Amino acid sequence: MTADADRRARALLTRVAEPGDRHVAALVRELGSEAAVDALRDPSSRRADTYAARLAAADPDADLARATAVGGRLLVPGDLEWPSQLDDLGERAPWALWVRGAADLRMACLRSVAVVGARAATHYGEHVASVLGSDLGAAGWTVVSGGAYGIDAHAHGGALAVGGMTVGVLACGVDVAYPPRHDALFARIAADGLLVSEVPPGAAPHRGRFLVRNRLIAALTRGTVVVEAALRSGSLSTAREAESLRRIVMGVPGPVTSAMSAGVHRELRHGSAQLVESCADVLELVGGIGTDLAPEVRAPDGPRDQLDLLARRVLDAVPARRPATVDSVARTAGVAPAEAHAALGLLEIEGLVESGAAGWRLRRATSP
Amino acid sequence: MTADADRRARALLTRVAEPGDRHVAALVRELGSEAAVDALRDPSSRRADTYAARLAAADPDADLARATAVGGRLLVPGDLEWPSQLDDLGERAPWALWVRGAADLRMACLRSVAVVGARAATHYGEHVASVLGSDLGAAGWTVVSGGAYGIDAHAHGGALAVGGMTVGVLACGVDVAYPPRHDALFARIAADGLLVSEVPPGAAPHRGRFLVRNRLIAALTRGTVVVEAALRSGSLSTAREAESLRRIVMGVPGPVTSAMSAGVHRELRHGSAQLVESCADVLELVGGIGTDLAPEVRAPDGPRDQLDLLARRVLDAVPARRPATVDSVARTAGVAPAEAHAALGLLEIEGLVESGAAGWRLRRATSP
Numbered sequence: 001m002t003a004d005a006d007r008r009a010r011a012l013l014t015r016v017a018e019p020g021d022r023h024v025a026a027l028v029r030e031l032g033s034e035a036a037v038d039a040l041r042d043p044s045s046r047r048a049d050t051y052a053a054r055l056a057a058a059d060p061d062a063d064l065a066r067a068t069a070v071g072g073r074l075l076v077p078g079d080l081e082w083p084s085q086l087d088d089l090g091e092r093a094p095w096a097l098w099v100r101g102a103a104d105l106r107m108a109c110l111r112s113v114a115v116v117g118a119r120a121a122t123h124y125g126e127h128v129a130s131v132l133g134s135d136l137g138a139a140g141w142t143v144v145s146g147g148a149y150g151i152d153a154h155a156h157g158g159a160l161a162v163g164g165m166t167v168g169v170l171a172c173g174v175d176v177a178y179p180p181r182h183d184a185l186f187a188r189i190a191a192d193g194l195l196v197s198e199v200p201p202g203a204a205p206h207r208g209r210f211l212v213r214n215r216l217i218a219a220l221t222r223g224t225v226v227v228e229a230a231l232r233s234g235s236l237s238t239a240r241e242a243e244s245l246r247r248i249v250m251g252v253p254g255p256v257t258s259a260m261s262a263g264v265h266r267e268l269r270h271g272s273a274q275l276v277e278s279c280a281d282v283l284e285l286v287g288g289i290g291t292d293l294a295p296e297v298r299a300p301d302g303p304r305d306q307l308d309l310l311a312r313r314v315l316d317a318v319p320a321r322r323p324a325t326v327d328s329v330a331r332t333a334g335v336a337p338a339e340a341h342a343a344l345g346l347l348e349i350e351g352l353v354e355s356g357a358a359g360w361r362l363r364r365a366t367s368p
Numbered sequence: 369m370t371a372d373a374d375r376r377a378r379a380l381l382t383r384v385a386e387p388g389d390r391h392v393a394a395l396v397r398e399l400g401s402e403a404a405v406d407a408l409r410d411p412s413s414r415r416a417d418t419y420a421a422r423l424a425a426a427d428p429d430a431d432l433a434r435a436t437a438v439g440g441r442l443l444v445p446g447d448l449e450w451p452s453q454l455d456d457l458g459e460r461a462p463w464a465l466w467v468r469g470a471a472d473l474r475m476a477c478l479r480s481v482a483v484v485g486a487r488a489a490t491h492y493g494e495h496v497a498s499v500l501g502s503d504l505g506a507a508g509w510t511v512v513s514g515g516a517y518g519i520d521a522h523a524h525g526g527a528l529a530v531g532g533m534t535v536g537v538l539a540c541g542v543d544v545a546y547p548p549r550h551d552a553l554f555a556r557i558a559a560d561g562l563l564v565s566e567v568p569p570g571a572a573p574h575r576g577r578f579l580v581r582n583r584l585i586a587a588l589t590r591g592t593v594v595v596e597a598a599l600r601s602g603s604l605s606t607a608r609e610a611e612s613l614r615r616i617v618m619g620v621p622g623p624v625t626s627a628m629s630a631g632v633h634r635e636l637r638h639g640s641a642q643l644v645e646s647c648a649d650v651l652e653l654v655g656g657i658g659t660d661l662a663p664e665v666r667a668p669d670g671p672r673d674q675l676d677l678l679a680r681r682v683l684d685a686v687p688a689r690r691p692a693t694v695d696s697v698a699r700t701a702g703v704a705p706a707e708a709h710a711a712l713g714l715l716e717i718e719g720l721v722e723s724g725a726a727g728w729r730l731r732r733a734t735s736p
Contacts, residue, residue: 252624
């Protein structure tokens with residue numbers, strides 16, 4: 001099959017199946033995109049009814065043209081611009097991403113942090129999100145968020161205000177302004193940053209799409225900062241995703257008298273998030289491993305040589321055979337558990353270590 | 369020597385030596401209070417000059433009478449009212465305590481929490497301290513603090529407002545109103561609670577006395593809550609003392625934009641304090657072991673039988689030989705590290721476990 005055929009097939013699948021559709025994801029993994037489409041088209045297939053209507057209406061060429069018309073494109077695995085860290089999602093990885101904006105998504109996300117939080121944020125939360133966004137932007141880090149009202153909007157806005165890079169991961173098409181009052185914000189992000197979505201141009205958002213979208217925000221970034229969240233805030237689902245992907249989960253404390261900080265405080269109390277007050281705190285946690293995710297790491301002398309001191313100490317503390325817990329690795333390396341946790345997550349992305357139920361150990365290939 | 373003679377000698381020592389004077393403390397331990405006084409009086413002794421002037425002016429009977437006149441008394445080790453948890457201070461334990469108020473100090477401190485913080489507190493901090501004080505008081509817990517402006521005053525006031533018990537540990541005499549504007553507060557504490565001090569009636573506070581005073585606040589209580597503290601706040605020294613005494617250290621988060629929360633956030637970030645939002649959070653941490661510090665524990669059937677379920681689980685998880693870390697004990701017991709830490713501290717006070725550089729293990733005598 002040709003690359004174009006693969007891209008057309010994947011474009012069609014974003015129109016036919018909901019993001020995260022495990023049946024379609026499995027078909028694509030097992031048969032490839034084109035055969036997967038054929039399988040869905042097969043009237044004798046058990047699930048034919050599920051997709052028939054959408055298959056009849058789907059027009060991938062029109063969708064691709066529609067994307068091009070707004071400065072967009074479709075990214076598929078194998079593209080140089082495809083963010084390899086999405087592989088961490090395994091079976092839940094997207095089969096394609098619609099992207100709008102001039103920047104390179106992979107490059108933009110190499111050093112990125114998700115800043116998320118409540119829509120009904122307080123002035124305090126919006127202030128913190130805005131300052132965090134601009135400080136991260138000024139420090140050369142990309143601010144990834146969901147383009148929602150409140151915390152998301154102020155995080156994006158803070159980055160844009162200082163000419164920083166920001167990525168809006170949407171639950172609707174990259175040409176759709178949802179929420180409507182954010183049309184100007186999305187236009188600025190499309191102009192100076194990137195808009196990303198799993199659903200095709202023109203697609204409307206709905207509840208389910210916001211939730212599956214959150215896994216992308218978590219997977220694209222090195223860590224997620226929750227600025228404000230009520231006890232049942234959806235932004236906590238992004239924190240959950242980040243945790244399960246072994247990204248660094250951070251939370252900004254606030255007044256204990258504020259319901260909008262209650263969800264964050266619970267995460268901090270249970271140790272599922274680390275307390276951060278500022279951009280400096282965030283970078284101390286996510287910036288531990290110098291250029292680990294940057295292309296140079298793929299240089300011939302091997303990733304290990306590219307690691308900074310902290311990463312090497314942690315790597316040297318990971319046993320080759322019996323798996324060790326983060327705490328014991330931290331003890332052996334003589335670093336804080338938080339640092340060890342951060343380093344291990346990134347060392348795993350580098351393929352230097354692997355983790356299982358019992359803990360962490362060196363990847364065979366890279367054992368000394 | 370008679371009990372009276374011992375009390376007179378210790379009263380004199382509170383006038384002659386500064387609280388925490390290690391030389392005097394050692395003399396009292398080695399020779400007893402009366403011989404210690406004789407040793408200080410010995411003109412040939414190396415340090416005679418240090419104490420000569422104060423010895424000449426000291427009049428313990430006058431001090432004792434002065435205390436009695438304001439409803440006060442002098443407590444010495446061996447008194448039923450003497451708080452046994454002060455033994456945890458070892459060589460730094462006070463040799464006597466001046467107390468003012470009708471309540472029994474030992475009983476008052478059996479279930480007590482220290483609530484401390486910045487003098488220059490914000491309205492937010494004062495509100496939180498006041499609510500925490502009244503909620504603890506209403507729950508039957510004693511609020512211990514230092515009687516200072518800001519957080520201390522609001523913690524005392526909250527407890528008094530609901531008829532709860534509160535103990536003010538002062539760096540000046542129990543009949544001295546310092547700070548001056550707190551004369552009314554101190555009168556209310558003396559009437560409904562207790563004022564405690566290591567220095568005799570009429571003694572003025574000075575910088576050094578505030579710092580040594582903090583070790584008493586930490587030692588008398590099961591845990592210390594820091595409500596607000598700037599990065600260099602003196603209230604953090606109370607947290608340090610509580611930590612070194614294996615009491616539970618807690619911190620109330622606040623806006624990251626507030627300098628008065630920066631000190632607390634640093635403690636929380638470094639894991640030297642646990643995040644609490646409310647009285648319920650505090651009691652979850654310090655209330656773990658039902659009546660462990662209460663007299664019943666000294667009942668014939670032995671302390672182990674008095675422990676609640678959590679304490680027993682933790683106790684059963686402590687190895688007899690090789691010491692184990694709090695984390696591994698927590699894992700074995702299947703409880704949160706915070707709970708294990710709290711239980712271990714109290715189990716140690718009960719003489720059931722002991723700790724060393726390598727961790728925790730059962731006390732020989734009580735090994736199964």
